Amino acid sequence: MSSIARPAPRRLTSFALASLPGNERVALARVAESVAGLGLPAARLDKLKTAVAEATMNAMEHGNRNRSELAVDIEVFQSGAEIIVTISDRGGLNDAGRPEDNAEVPDLVRKLNGEQGPRGWGLFLIRHMVDAVDVTTEGERHTVRLTLRTG
Amino acid sequence: MDEPRTTMDVRQAGGLTALIDIRGDVTAASEPMLMSAYEEADRQGARRLVLNFGGLDYMNSGGIGMLVTLLVRANRHHQELAAFGLSRHYREIFELTRLDEAITIYDNEQSAMADSGS
Numbered sequence: 569m570s571s572i573a574r575p576a577p578r579r580l581t582s583f584a585l586a587s588l589p590g591n592e593r594v595a596l597a598r599v600a601e602s603v604a605g606l607g608l609p610a611a612r613l614d615k616l617k618t619a620v621a622e623a624t625m626n627a628m629e630h631g632n633r634n635r636s637e638l639a640v641d642i643e644v645f646q647s648g649a650e651i652i653v654t655i656s657d658r659g660g661l662n663d664a665g666r667p668e669d670n671a672e673v674p675d676l677v678r679k680l681n682g683e684q685g686p687r688g689w690g691l692f693l694i695r696h697m698v699d700a701v702d703v704t705t706e707g708e709r710h711t712v713r714l715t716l717r718t719g
Numbered sequence: 720m721d722e723p724r725t726t727m728d729v730r731q732a733g734g735l736t737a738l739i740d741i742r743g744d745v746t747a748a749s750e751p752m753l754m755s756a757y758e759e760a761d762r763q764g765a766r767r768l769v770l771n772f773g774g775l776d777y778m779n780s781g782g783i784g785m786l787v788t789l790l791v792r793a794n795r796h797h798q799e800l801a802a803f804g805l806s807r808h809y810r811e812i813f814e815l816t817r818l819d820e821a822i823t824i825y826d827n828e829q830s831a832m833a834d835s836g837s
Contacts, residue, residue, distance in 0.1 A: 589748070592779070593777065611807065611808065614806075614808035615808070618779075618808070618812070621777075621779055622779065622780055625779065625780070625781075674816070676787065676816060676817040676818065676820070676821060677817075679787050679791075680787070680790060680791060680794060680821065682791075685784075686784040686785070686787035686788045686791070687747075687780070687781065687784035687787075688780075688784070689780035689783045689784060689816060690779075690780040692780075692815075692816075693780055693783075693812065693815070696815050
């Protein structure tokens with residue numbers, strides 16, 4: 569039985585950010601900078617930036633509970649025709665109340681009728697911006713893995 | 720990083736239309752500015768509010784939630800919401816969230832104003 573060896577993912581950047589409001593802007597800028605040489609079409613880069621910003625906000629708010637001393641760790645990899653971004657927080661031992669636990673899909677009509685709150689669009693946006701979203705928890709480390717094809 | 724990056728200025732655009740020029744970020748943090756702009760337009764008797772996103776730098780899910788809140792208020796007062804100046808990316812987000820079904824989207828200010836009869 570033969571198998572085709574895939575090249576190991578190449579790490580493009582790795583950094584940590586304090587859980588402070590607005591730091592998602594730093595995250596999206598640094599991720600965009602790290603993939604600048606990959607020829608990603610502008611529309612797909614915009615999607616990646618939005619997904620990274622939303623996942624970073626979720627990590628800061630729901631994972632690290634806005635505790636500024638807790639970092640959000642972000643790594644960016646290239647693997648063949650895919651860009652992979654991992655966003656990790658320290659809230660893995662206290663996962664109740666995560667957006668992904670809420671099965672309710674935001675519905676504008678229901679929101680306008682007062683049947684849903686006006687917020688709650690973050691995970692919905694993430695899922696529509698990238699090709700795959702995977703979530704893992706190991707101890708206190710909770711990681712969201714975003715995968716975007718480059719073409 | 721938490722300082723407001725946003726300005727929202729109200730212009731009377733003729734008739735019962737008010738135009739809100741949005742510059743900078745549209746996030747949950749900019750809600751007081753948008754609601755203040757809305758109240759000013761409402762005091763002026765606007766029945767139609769046109770949002771100019773031509774100066775938008777960044778909008779996130781909190782900003783979308785804020786637009787939903789604005790829609791609820793406008794609906795309650797029987798006011799119409801329209802918008803122009805959205806980039807292709809944010810226009811796509813309006814389509815995904817179906818905001819484009821509740822806020823009429825125009826390509827530019829001229830077409831938005833032409834539809835208001837001013």
